[in-house]
Amino acid sequence: MSDSNASVPKPSSSVKLVLLGEAAVGKSSLVLRFVNNDFQENKEPTIGAAFLTQKCQLPTRTIKFEIWDTAGQERFASLAPMYYRNAQSALVVYDLTKPSSLTKAKHWVAELQRQASPGIVIALVGNKLDLCTATGEHDAAEAENSETATEEPQEGDARKITTKEAKDYAEEEGLLFFETSAKDGTGVQEVFNAIANAIPETQLKGSRPAGATGQAGQTRDEGRVNLNANAGAGGPKDGCAC
Numbered sequence: 001m002s003d004s005n006a007s008v009p010k011p012s013s014s015v016k017l018v019l020l021g022e023a024a025v026g027k028s029s030l031v032l033r034f035v036n037n038d039f040q041e042n043k044e045p046t047i048g049a050a051f052l053t054q055k056c057q058l059p060t061r062t063i064k065f066e067i068w069d070t071a072g073q074e075r076f077a078s079l080a081p082m083y084y085r086n087a088q089s090a091l092v093v094y095d096l097t098k099p100s101s102l103t104k105a106k107h108w109v110a111e112l113q114r115q116a117s118p119g120i121v122i123a124l125v126g127n128k129l130d131l132c133t134a135t136g137e138h139d140a141a142e143a144e145n146s147e148t149a150t151e152e153p154q155e156g157d158a159r160k161i162t163t164k165e166a167k168d169y170a171e172e173e174g175l176l177f178f179e180t181s182a183k184d185g186t187g188v189q190e191v192f193n194a195i196a197n198a199i200p201e202t203q204l205k206g207s208r209p210a211g212a213t214g215q216a217g218q219t220r221d222e223g224r225v226n227l228n229a230n231a232g233a234g235g236p237k238d239g240c241a242c
């Protein structure tokens with residue numbers, strides 16, 4: 001009668017994650033890629049913030065990301081503390097083709113380090129990698145380890161921020177670092193996977209046994225507070241690297 005193959009329910013933990021960054025760097029697009037495996041060419045700006053969830057299966061536990069996708073437009077900046085309060089993780093996003101966006105990202109990192117929960121896991125994410133060509137281009141998964149990053153942006157390349165510049169800064173500040181493309185999906189799952197793995201056990205709240213079913217599935221439930229209804233209509237993606 002014993003059923004040795006029956007999977008023992010994994011503990012399930014909620015992780016609050018906030019996305020911050022200058023307007024139009026691709027925060028919502030990264031979330032859309034992660035949650036729906038979708039991309040929209042002309043995504044409208046986020047108004048206020050959007051809330052989405054996505055589950056990731058780690059070998060020993062289920063992580064349910066509670067994602068707050070904030071609006072990058074300056075007029076919404078004062079709302080940000082509401083969303084990063086109690087967050088265990090943050091994606092600070094910049095656009096690899098826009099130097100001002102890295103400056104802005106550094107401001108967000110400083111603010112998080114000053115005012116967010118101690119121990120918050122922060123990932124610095126350079127997005128729009130698909131616009132960067134030839135030299136300076138990296139496999140996003142290798143960005144963390146690469147020792148061969150070019151030091152100067154290459155002529156004719158839309159890239160304006162070298163991997164080395166951002167990676168050196170991330171290392172100094174103890175941040176995870178990735179380059180991504182929400183458009184073609186490069187590096188997106190790796191970011192969330194790395195965050196899920198980087199949250200210390202002690203930081204995981206809401207641990208509870210998972211239900212008897214639904215171990216393998218991704219779930220997507222969106223309770224949006226976004227007035228702009230910028231959700232994608234696609235179905236749940238069918239794989240998660242987490």
Ligand SMILES: Nc1nc2c(ncn2[C@@H]2O[C@H](COP(=O)(O)OP(=O)(O)OP(=O)(O)O)[C@@H](O)[C@H]2O)c(=O)[nH]1
Pocket residue numbers: 021022023024025026027028029030040041042043044045046047070071072073127128129130131180181182183184
């Ligand atoms: N080529 C390219 N375009 C992208 C990428 N990610 C986002 N975009 C485009 O950039 C524009 C802005 O993307 P959003 O995801 O709305 O940016 P956001 O950071 O959420 O902007 P706010 O909500 O205003 O803060 C949209 O037109 C996207 O289609 C990417 O990886 N590559």
Ligand SMILES: [Mg+2]
Pocket residue numbers: 027028029044045046069070071072
């Ligand atoms: Mg947005």
